[in-house]
Every structure is written in C-alpha cells, then in structure tokens.
Amino acid sequence: MKHTKVKDLLNGTKTLHEVKAKGWVRTFRNNQFIALNDGSTINNIQCVVDFENTPDEILKRITTGAAVSITGTLVESQGAGQSVEIQVTKLEILGDSDPEKYPMQPKKHSLEFLRENAHLRIRTNAFGAIMRVRSTLSFAVHQYFQEKGFFYVNTPIITGSDAEGAGEMFRVTALPFDGTPRTEDGKVNFKEDFFGKETNLTVSGQLEGETYAMALGQIYTFGPTFRAENSNTSRHLAEFWMIEPEVAFNNLADNMDLAEDFIKYVIKYTVDKCGDDLKFLEQRLLDEEKSKPQAERSEMALLEKLSFVMDNNFKRVSYTEAIDILKSSKPNKNKKFNYIIDEWGADLQSEHERYLVEKHFKCPVILFDYPAKIKAFYMRLNEDGKTVRAMDILFPGIGEIVGGSQREERLDVLLQKIADLGIDEKELWWYLDTRRFGTAVHSGFGLGFERLVLFVTGMSNIRDVIPFPRTPQNAEF
Amino acid sequence: MKHTKVKDLLNGTKTLHEVKAKGWVRTFRNNQFIALNDGSTINNIQCVVDFENTPDEILKRITTGAAVSITGTLVESQGAGQSVEIQVTKLEILGDSDPEKYPMQPKKHSLEFLRENAHLRIRTNAFGAIMRVRSTLSFAVHQYFQEKGFFYVNTPIITGSDAEGAGEMFRVTALPFDGTPRTEDGKVNFKEDFFGKETNLTVSGQLEGETYAMALGQIYTFGPTFRAENSNTSRHLAEFWMIEPEVAFNNLADNMDLAEDFIKYVIKYTVDKCGDDLKFLEQRLLDEEKSKPQAERSEMALLEKLSFVMDNNFKRVSYTEAIDILKSSKPNKNKKFNYIIDEWGADLQSEHERYLVEKHFKCPVILFDYPAKIKAFYMRLNEDGKTVRAMDILFPGIGEIVGGSQREERLDVLLQKIADLGIDEKELWWYLDTRRFGTAVHSGFGLGFERLVLFVTGMSNIRDVIPFPRTPQNAEF
Numbered sequence: 001m002k003h004t005k006v007k008d009l010l011n012g013t014k015t016l017h018e019v020k021a022k023g024w025v026r027t028f029r030n031n032q033f034i035a036l037n038d039g040s041t042i043n044n045i046q047c048v049v050d051f052e053n054t055p056d057e058i059l060k061r062i063t064t065g066a067a068v069s070i071t072g073t074l075v076e077s078q079g080a081g082q083s084v085e086i087q088v089t090k091l092e093i094l095g096d097s098d099p100e101k102y103p104m105q106p107k108k109h110s111l112e113f114l115r116e117n118a119h120l121r122i123r124t125n126a127f128g129a130i131m132r133v134r135s136t137l138s139f140a141v142h143q144y145f146q147e148k149g150f151f152y153v154n155t156p157i158i159t160g161s162d163a164e165g166a167g168e169m170f171r172v173t174a175l176p177f178d179g180t181p182r183t184e185d186g187k188v189n190f191k192e193d194f195f196g197k198e199t200n201l202t203v204s205g206q207l208e209g210e211t212y213a214m215a216l217g218q219i220y221t222f223g224p225t226f227r228a229e230n231s232n233t234s235r236h237l238a239e240f241w242m243i244e245p246e247v248a249f250n251n252l253a254d255n256m257d258l259a260e261d262f263i264k265y266v267i268k269y270t271v272d273k274c275g276d277d278l279k280f281l282e283q284r285l286l287d288e289e290k291s292k293p294q295a296e297r298s299e300m301a302l303l304e305k306l307s308f309v310m311d312n313n314f315k316r317v318s319y320t321e322a323i324d325i326l327k328s329s330k331p332n333k334n335k336k337f338n339y340i341i342d343e344w345g346a347d348l349q350s351e352h353e354r355y356l357v358e359k360h361f362k363c364p365v366i367l368f369d370y371p372a373k374i375k376a377f378y379m380r381l382n383e384d385g386k387t388v389r390a391m392d393i394l395f396p397g398i399g400e401i402v403g404g405s406q407r408e409e410r411l412d413v414l415l416q417k418i419a420d421l422g423i424d425e426k427e428l429w430w431y432l433d434t435r436r437f438g439t440a441v442h443s444g445f446g447l448g449f450e451r452l453v454l455f456v457t458g459m460s461n462i463r464d465v466i467p468f469p470r471t472p473q474n475a476e477f
Numbered sequence: 478m479k480h481t482k483v484k485d486l487l488n489g490t491k492t493l494h495e496v497k498a499k500g501w502v503r504t505f506r507n508n509q510f511i512a513l514n515d516g517s518t519i520n521n522i523q524c525v526v527d528f529e530n531t532p533d534e535i536l537k538r539i540t541t542g543a544a545v546s547i548t549g550t551l552v553e554s555q556g557a558g559q560s561v562e563i564q565v566t567k568l569e570i571l572g573d574s575d576p577e578k579y580p581m582q583p584k585k586h587s588l589e590f591l592r593e594n595a596h597l598r599i600r601t602n603a604f605g606a607i608m609r610v611r612s613t614l615s616f617a618v619h620q621y622f623q624e625k626g627f628f629y630v631n632t633p634i635i636t637g638s639d640a641e642g643a644g645e646m647f648r649v650t651a652l653p654f655d656g657t658p659r660t661e662d663g664k665v666n667f668k669e670d671f672f673g674k675e676t677n678l679t680v681s682g683q684l685e686g687e688t689y690a691m692a693l694g695q696i697y698t699f700g701p702t703f704r705a706e707n708s709n710t711s712r713h714l715a716e717f718w719m720i721e722p723e724v725a726f727n728n729l730a731d732n733m734d735l736a737e738d739f740i741k742y743v744i745k746y747t748v749d750k751c752g753d754d755l756k757f758l759e760q761r762l763l764d765e766e767k768s769k770p771q772a773e774r775s776e777m778a779l780l781e782k783l784s785f786v787m788d789n790n791f792k793r794v795s796y797t798e799a800i801d802i803l804k805s806s807k808p809n810k811n812k813k814f815n816y817i818i819d820e821w822g823a824d825l826q827s828e829h830e831r832y833l834v835e836k837h838f839k840c841p842v843i844l845f846d847y848p849a850k851i852k853a854f855y856m857r858l859n860e861d862g863k864t865v866r867a868m869d870i871l872f873p874g875i876g877e878i879v880g881g882s883q884r885e886e887r888l889d890v891l892l893q894k895i896a897d898l899g900i901d902e903k904e905l906w907w908y909l910d911t912r913r914f915g916t917a918v919h920s921g922f923g924l925g926f927e928r929l930v931l932f933v934t935g936m937s938n939i940r941d942v943i944p945f946p947r948t949p950q951n952a953e954f
Contacts, residue, residue: 003726005626005694022726024692024915038725039693040626067915095886095916102914119688119907120914128693135628142619149482149517151612156945157634157701158647158678158716160952170635170671172647172678174705177665180654188654194647194705194715195952201635201649208945208954211596214544215501216516216605217482223701224634228651228671238671239635248515249480249499409572430596430954437579437597438501438544439572468633468685475637475672477685477907 003069007040012074015084019074021045022094024123027106028062034088036070042129042276046077046085058091064106065097065123111464118468118477126284129277130465133270134453140269141222141243141449144262150218150245155205157224160197161427168228169200170238201226204446205244207378207431210407213246213442214434220245222449230472234461235399237450239470246444252380252389252406255443256366259393259402260314263364263452268310270456271303278303278456285458298397302458305396314364314393317356320344322367325360326352347374350399357394365394377417379405380441391445398455404445411435480546484517489551492561496551498522499571501600504583505539511565513547519606519753523554523562535568541583542574542600588941595945595954603761606754607942610747611930617746618699618720618926621739627695627722632682634701637674638904645705646677647715678703681923682721684855684908687884690723690919691911697722699926707949711938712876714927716947723921729857729866729883732920733843736870736879737791740841740929745787747933748780755780755933762935775874779935782873791841791870794833797821799844802837803829824851827876834871842871854894856882857918868922875932881922888912 003020004012012019023038031051035044047070051059062068071090077083099105104120114121121127142152158172174194175181181192190198205221212219221244228238245258271278282302289297300308317325326332326341331351339349348367357365368391372381379388393402408414414435418425425432453465463469468477480497481489489496500515508528512521524547528536539545548567554560576582581597591598598604619629635649651671652658658669667675682698689696698721705715722735748755759779766774777785794802803809803818808828816826825844834842845868849858856865870879885891891912895902902909930942940946945954 007626022917023694039628040695065915067917094918095912095914097914104914119685119910120692122689122692131630131689131693132628135623135630138629139619139623142616146612146616149484151516151609152615153608153612153944154701154718156716156947156952156954158703158947158952159954161954168651170649170651172649174645174647175654177652177654177657194707194949195947196950197952199952208596211954212599212608212944215597215599216608217500218517224631226635230671239633241631433596435572437572437574437581438542440499440544441571467630467689470633470635470672472671473673475633475635475674475676477633477636477638477688 001071005040006036006038006043006045009045009074009086010041010043010082010084012084015074015076017074018071018089019086020069020071021047021086022069023067025062025064025066025068025097027064031059034062034068034070036068037128039128042125042132042280043082046079046082047072047088048085049088049091054091058093061093061096062091063097063099063102065102065104066093067095067097068092069094111461115463115469116476122467125280127464129274129280130453130457130459131467132277133274133281133457134465136270136273137266137453137456138222138449140266141220143269144265145218145220145245148218150220151212151216153205153209153212153216153219153221154223155202155208155221157202158195158199159202160195160199161207167203169203170226170228172199172201203227204242206246206444206446207428209244209246209444210442211430211434213248213444214438214440217249218245218247232472234463235451237462237466237469237471240462240466241449243447243449244444246442248440248442250406250443251441252368252391252443255404255406255445256314256316256368256391259391259404259445259447260366263393263402263447264310266452267306267456271306271310278306281457281459298458305458306456309364309395312363314366315361316366316368317361319367319370319387322348322352322356325356329355329360331355345371345373353392353394353399357396357399362396364396367392367394375405377421377423378407378414380408381413381417389443395451395455397460398451401451401455402445402447404443406441406443409435409439409441411439478548482517483513483515483520483522486522486551486563487518487520487559487561489561492551492553494551495548495566496563497546497548498524498563499546500544502539502541502543502545502574504541508536511539511545511547513545514605516605519602519609519757520559523556523559524549524565525562526565526568531568535570538570538573539568540574540576540579542579542581543570544572544574545569546571588938592940592946593953599944602757604941606751606757607930607934607936608944609754610751610758610934611942613747613750614743614930614933615699615926617743618697620746621742622695622697622722625695627697628689628693630682630686630689630693630696630698631700632679632685632698634679635672635676636679637672637676638684644680646680647703647705649676649678680704681719683723683921683923684905686721686723686921687919688907688911690725690921691915691917694726695722695724709949711940712928714939714943714946714948717939717943718926720924720926721921723919725917725919727883727920728918729845729868729920732881732883732922733791733793733845733868736868736881736922736924737843740870740879740924741787743929744783744933748783748787755783758934758936775935782935783933786841786872789840791843792838793843793845794838796844796847796864799825799829799833802833806832806837808832822848822850830869830871830876834873834876839873841873844869844871852882854898854900855884855891857885858890858894866920872928872932874937875928878928878932879922879924881920883918883920886912886916886918888916
C-alpha cells in the first residue's frame with residue numbers, strides 16, 4: 001500500500017478507510033497521541049496509538065524526530081483543532097531519534113541556535129513555513145513572467161567582466177596559491193588560469209540580460225548573485241538570489257508599472273496558496289513582538305500588511321521632492337538623523353528611506369530621477385543633464401527592495417560616461433554593440449529575492465529566509 | 478498608442494484597425510517589404526512600406542538589425558505564408574544598424590562564428606528558437622514539481638564542503654595572490670579569507686537537498702553547478718544548470734518512475750507550447766544533416782523523436798544484464814570498442830552507453846544496480862554487498878542525461894563507506910545527522926538541464942543551448 005501525504009489526508013473527506021502515512025514525530029503525548037508531520041503542510045495529523053496493545057519497547061522509540069510509518073483507519077477526530085485522525089493499527093519505526101541527543105526538541109529555540117543547525121531547523125514549524133512560502137514565491141515569479149510572455153534567461157555566474165560596478169566581487173580561480181604561475185614581470189599569469197583570464201562571481205546579470213532583451217523583447221533572470229562585502233547586517237548576504245527583468249521599448253514609467261504589478265502579483269499568489277503557513281508566521285511575529293515596547297511593534301499584523309501592499313498604489317516621488325520632504329522633516333531639523341540632509345545631491349541612507357516609507361508616506365514608495373552622480377553609468381541621462389531615470393522601490397521594514405532604471409540607449413552618451421569613469425570600453429565591446437546596432441529605449445530592474453521573502457514572512461533577519469546563508473566568516477554546510 | 482507584440486498581431490483576427498509594432502528589421506526586400514521581428518515569436522510580421530511616399534534617406538536606414546517603430550493598418554495579407562500584414566502609415570527609425578558593420582547579416586553564419594558573437598546570435602532565428610524553448614522547458618520543470626507538491630530549494634553555490642565528490646572544483650576566494658596571508662608554518666591562512674575557510678563552487682546541491690527532503694518530504698533544486706575539468710567537448714560545460722529532486726520514502730523504483738514521468742512531462746509541455754520554434758529547429762537539423770552520409774543522419778526527425786520518447790516506456794536494464802549484452806555484442810567481439818568489456822565491474826564508457834541506447838534497445842534506457850566500486854559513497858548498498866541502487870538514464874545522441882540513486886540511509890554502513898574513502902566524518906557532520914535522527918529510505922537524481930535542451934532542440938553542441946557558455950579558456954561576455 002502506498003502512503004498518502006499528510007496534506008491530502010487532512011483534506012480528505014472519505015473516512016473509515018485504511019490509510020498509510022509516513023513522516024516524522026513532532027510530539028508524542030500521553031503514550032497515545034502522535035503528532036505526525038511530513039513537510040507537505042504545516043499541520044500535523046494526529047495518530048492515536050493503541051498503547052495497551054503496543055509493546056513498550058516500541059512506545060519508547062516514538063520520540064520527537066523519529067521517522068515512522070503508520071497504517072490505520074482514517075476517522076473523524078474527537079479532539080479539537082483537527083477534522084480527521086488516524087486510529088493506528090500498525091506502527092513501524094523507520095529511523096530512531098535519540099531524545100538525549102536530538103537538537104530539535106519540542107521547545108522554543110533561539111534563531112541563532114537554529115542558524116547553527118540550518119540542516120535541522122527546516123524540521124521546525126517556523127522554518128517549514130518560511131521555506132514553503134519561499135518556494136511558492138519563486139514559482140509565482142516564474143508564472144508571472146511566463147504568463148506575460150517573458151523569456152527566462154540564465155546569465156553567466158562566472159564572469160570575465162568586472163565592469164558591472166554593483167559591488168565587490170569574489171575571485172573564481174583554478175590557480176594555486178603556492179607556485180602561482182607568473183609572467184616575466186612577476187605578475188600573476190591569468191592566461192594559465194582555467195578561463196585564460198581573471199574571473200569573478202557575478203554581481204548582476206543585467207548587462208548580459210540587456211543583450212537578450214534587445215532580441216527577445218522581454219526577458220527575466222532569476223539566479224544567484226554575489227557580493228564580497230564585509231557587511232555583517234541582518235539585511236545582507238554574500239550569496240543571494242536576484243530577479244532581473246529587462247524589457248525592450250519600456251521607459252521608466254513602464255518600468256515602475258511592471259515592478260509594482262509584479263510585486264502585487266507574487267504576494268497575492270502566495271497569500272492565496274500559503275494561508276496556513278502565513279497564519280502561523282503572523283502569530284509567530286505577534287508573539288515575538290509581545291516582548292517589545294509598544295512603539296516598536298508593527299502597526300499591522302502580517303496578513304494585513306500584505307493586503308495593504310496589494311490594495312494600495314505605491315507612492316511615486318521624485319528624488320528632488322524626497323529631498324525637500326527630508327530637509328524639512330523633524331528628525332533632520334532636530335539633528336536626529338546620523339546624516340543630515342542639507343543639499344540636493346546627497347545619497348539617501350537607510351534612515352532616510354525608512355523615514356519616507358514608515359513615517360511620512362506610510363506605504364511603499366517609488367523614488368525616481370536620482371542625481372546622475374550617485375547612480376550607475378548605464379542609466380539614462382535626463383534632459384536636465386544632471387538626473388538619471390533611476391528608480392528604487394522602498395518597503396516598510398525592508399528598505400530598498402527594487403533598484404532599476406531606464407538604460408542609456410544613446411551610444412555617444414554612454415561612451416562618454418564610460419570614458420569619464422575610466423572604464424576601458426574594450427571591456428564592454430559586446431554591451432556597446434547593443435547601442436551600435438538597432439538600439440532602442442529599454443528598462444529593467446533588480447529585485448533581491450530574499451528581501452521579498454523577508455517582507456512576506458515577517459522575519460527580520462535575512463539569514464532566516466535562505467536555506468544555508470553565506471555571510472562573512474560563515475560558509476558552513 | 479501602445480505597441481502590440483508581433484506574436485499577438487499575427488494571432489489577431491481583427492483586421493482593418495490601426496496598430497503599432499516595435500522590433501528589429503530582419504530583412505527589407507524590394508524597398509517595400511520589411512520582415513519585422515520582436516522576439517516574441519520566431520515569425521516575422523510583414524510591414525509594407527509606401528516607398529513612393531517615403532523619403533529616400535529613411536528607406537536607406539531600413540537595414541537588417543535596425544530598430545524601428547511602425548504604425549499602420551493591420552490587413553489580410555496578399556502574400557503567401559502569412560495571414561496578416563501591416564500597411565505602414567508611419568515609420569520611425571529608433572536605432573540604426575550599419576550594414577557594413579553589423580555582424581548578423583541575413584545569411585547563414587557558422588555556429589562557431591555565432592558563439593564568438595553570443596550577445597548577437599540571439600537575434601538569429603535559430604538562437605531565438607533555442608532560447609525560447611529553453612525558457613519554456615525551465616518553466617515546465619517548475620510547474621511539474623510544484624503541481625506534485627515539491628518545494629523548490631536554493632542550495633548554496635559557494636560551499637565549504639569538499640566531500641561532494643562529483644568532480645574538480647573552482648576555488649572562491651577574496652584573498653590576494655600577492656601577499657597572501659600565511660600561517661606560521663607557511664601555509665595559506667584561509668582563516669583570513671572571506672568565509673574563514675577554504676570555499677569552492679558547488680558541484681551538486683544533493684547533500685544539502687537531502688537535509689531538506691528529510692523535513693519537507695519532496696524537494697527539488699534548479700540552479701547552476703560547476704566543474705573545473707578541462708573537458709573541451711561538445712557535451713561539457715564548466716558552468717551548467719542542474720535539476721536535483723530528492724524525495725523522502727522513495728525507493729529506487731519510485732525514483733525511476735519519477736524521472737521518467739518528469740522527462741515526459743517537460744517534453745510534452747514544450748512540444749505543446751513551442752510548435753513553431755521546434756518546427757524551425759527540425760528543419761534546421763534536416764538541412765544540416767543533408768551534408769552528412771546517410772548512415773550518420775538521424776533516423777527520426779526532431780518532433781518524431783520527441784514523440785517517441787513521450788510515447789514509449791524507457792527500457793529498464795540492470796548493469797549486470799547490460800554487461801552481458803555488451804560482452805556478446807559485435808563491436809566488443811570485433812574489438813571495435815576502444816574499451817573492450819571483458820568482465821563485470823567495468824565502468825561503462827560513452828561508446829558502450831551509445832551502443833546500448835542507439836543500436837541495441839533503440840530507446841531511452843535506465844541502467845540500474847551498478848557495482849558499488851564505480852559509484853558514489855552515498856548510494857544504498859544492495860543486499861548482495863557489491864552493487865548499489867544507482868540508476869543512470871541514457872538518451873540517444875546525448876548519453877547520460879540523468880544520474881540518481883536511492884541513498885544509503887543506514888548510519889553504520891554510511892560511516893564505514895566514508896571511513897573507507899578516507900573522508901573525515903567531521904566534514905559531513907550535518908549530512909550524517911540526517912541518518913542519526915529520523916533516518917528513512919529516500920532517493921533522488923540529477924538532470925543536466927543543458928543536455929535536456931540539447932535533446933529537445935536537436936542541437937549537437939552544448940555551447941549552443943546556454944546563453945553565454947563557460948568552457949576552458951572561455952569566459953567572454
């Protein structure tokens with residue numbers, strides 16, 4: 001007899017027939033009630049053991065974490081909180097779990113302890129819920145773009161290009177540190193490295209993605225990207241997943257429309273599919289915040305916050321307007337900001353973004369038309385000669401979740417920018433070809449996937465929304 | 478007025494209304510007929526220019542590769558091969574393409590030339606078709622697993638574990654080659670590296686995936702993996718995408734069922750969605766093979782071959798049976814194989830796999846129960862003590878497309894295997910925990926995505942089915 005998933009058993013309406021379930025014991029109460037979970041859902045199925053007719057040596061092995069196979073009759077449950085349960089007729093221990101040694105005891109563990117046991121934390125309710133939500137969000141991303149006729153593109157992870165300019169890069173090499181091949185003048189001879197040149201891990205697939213958008217029209221990437229930056233914060237990872245759509249003929253306004261529509265779609269899809277997991281995460285957050293002073297607690301519960309984002313327009317504000325708001329804001333006047341805003345051109349810090357989103361507008365904000373000087377070379381220069389068609393989407397509690405722009409499509413302007421920055425244009429010959437041959441207006445953005453998962457799950461540390469986080473001094477597992 | 482995608486225009490039935498299209502000129506015939514493509518489909522829309530009333534300086538700029546915006550009336554086409562066309566009323570050149578310089582002329586280019594122009598080859602019919610098929614196959618992968626209740630897991634790309642054993646690894650480092658930090662005894666001090674230890678690019682997410690399967694039940698990965706092997710062949714890449722499902726409670730037979738069902742599903746999905754692209758690729762293959770001697774041509778056309786795979790059971794053959802077949806085969810007796818099979822235990826070479834698939838069975842073959850000595854440490858030892866529950870799926874023209882196994886779930890057997898191989902069990906503490914706590918039968922496999930794309934597109938070099946291939950001495954773009 002094949003076993004049935006717990007999710008399907010719990011959804012089953014046909015009782016009084018024989019079923020088989022396999023999974024892991026979450027708890028075993030009164031020598032009688034097994035809460036069995038198999039990961040298919042956050043909910044356990046209750047299995048009632050006939051303890052009087054079960055040998056003691058078996059009962060002793062029904063411990064938290066043990067893998068069991070259970071055969072029995074599916075019946076309507078007498079207890080509260082579940083519709084059906086299994087009256088066990090046969091129980092087999094597949095794999096024991098020594099309660100003296102099993103790290104995941106049925107009690108509350110600290111998130112820090114769970115991070116050190118990232119291979120086992122997935123067996124807890126919270127991490128099961130987080131990772132099912134993450135999986136569903138991933139699929140929503142693909143479904144959104146595929147439904148709209150976008151093509152998925154796998155841009156390279158190992159890159160010979162160092163002009164992406166999005167941050168510090170990790171070196172990828174097959175050369176040894178001892179006896180490194182050298183050229184006659186003593187430099188490392190990268191011609192002898194695997195790829196015959198210096199290579200790094202990508203920080204963005206955008207430039208390659210643009211070449212595909214200028215042929216397929218609408219494309220998106222969804223893959224890992226890397227930053228070798230020593231940022232030991234709750235918002236940064238050295239390895240994270242990024243989504244980068246790029247669309248030929250889209251201008252900045254189209255780009256904002258796409259980003260907003262996309263975010264609302266994937267959140268709605270996930271709320272529709274992951275109700276039980278999100279309800280659990282909402283309660284987890286409420287419990288966590290009970291220990292905080294009232295002022296630091298979220299104004300909205302998790303599901304209310306997600307509805308708010310789905311149901312309201314993101315506020316679109318130019319950088320120039322934002323600077324005016326910030327300049328005359330209380331924390332600026334009272335010098336409560338660490339970085340006082342006193343003139344146009346200043347780069348916005350996290351504290352300013354949070355003020356705009358959380359205090360001033362109290363909703364997601366799209367900032368656009370930033371000063372050219374604080375943004376990347378490939379962004380479209382406005383007619384004013386000093387701002388570029390950039391946009392950042394800022395979310396409450398998260399800060400920047402999207403960064404995008406209309407791209408500079410004019411070859412001469414782009415060449416000048418590159419020259420001003422001292423980038424060798426030969427490095428970017430292929431990128432420049434998109435402007436040499438059949439150039440056109442186009443736009444795109446990057447969304448850090450883990451920040452989206454943070455927002456949807458209500459977690460506060462980015463290390464808790466990716467299975468095996470990579471951060472400075474940490475590449476365990 | 479917003480522009481409409483070419484795909485939607487061609488599917489449109491409502492004629493005699495004004496439309497706008499944007500795209501790139503594929504050809505311009507008789508100073509009158511533009512074949513316009515925007516990447517949404519392999520098909521071009523014909524745009525008929527009123528050349529008598531269009532200035533010569535505009536007509537001259539309608540060249541292959543130029544980006545144009547076209548407004549006009551959608552009408553039933555007079556010509557053969559298309560149902561509708563646009564009678565142009567307004568034409569705007571968005572971006573020129575100098576015909577003296579544009580590399581992608583409307584003629585047949587060699588695949589080698591196109592590889593050197595990987596940023597522009599996507600503008601050809603063949604590569605547009607290949608990459609649309611690749612995108613559709615990717616989505617089919619996600620849809621298959623999500624429909625079946627699998628969860629998508631992002632296993633780490635940067636790994637501190639070197640026990641995966643699937644091949645040579647690339648080093649990831651932030652340490653410099655000049656002035657490398659050293660310990661007192663002169664060794665490289667990896668404690669000063671970014672992660673505080675030696676790190677590499679992953680060759681497989683399986684081990685981490687297993688920890689997730691033993692909690693969520695059914696999981697899959699789909700991400701980049703790496704091999705630092707100097708294999709300059711048409712079947713190997715240094716960076717490629719792999720799909721790795723892992724299922725708790727599945728035995729080897731379940732694993733074979735899953736792999737076969739999965740492959741058939743994604744091929745069917747793609748055949749259903751990409752008819753025009755596959756028809757083009759079928760014709761391309763026929764044309765290519767015309768120059769070959771009859772004996773080297775494919776026995777089936779592309780779509781027929783795909784139907785054959787969808788409609789027939791994969792042949793399941795034990796390694797022991799396969800050895801018997803090979804031993805008594807003509808090429809073995811006549812010493813035509815480079816490696817003569819004379820005894821049980823021999824590792825099968827590509828020539829043997831191809832013989833089995835292409836000459837003997839003439840269908841996809843699943844080989845199983847391999848000698849333990851030629852397979853990885855984590856595979857389940859059979860009761861005979863000499864074979865393991867491994868399976869490889871072999872495809873005509875491709876060779877191995879899937880490698881999988883039931884995993885060794887018994888802690889004592891696994892510890893012995895690890896000790897025999899001289900692997901430090903401390904390296905794998907977290908992996909071994911899955912056997913210490915609630916272990917159970919489980920199985921999984923890996924499918925090299927590019928090999929699947931090769932098979933479905935009928936291409937013969939793996940560098941032509943990934944946007945920017947990484948191979949020895951090549952990391953351009």
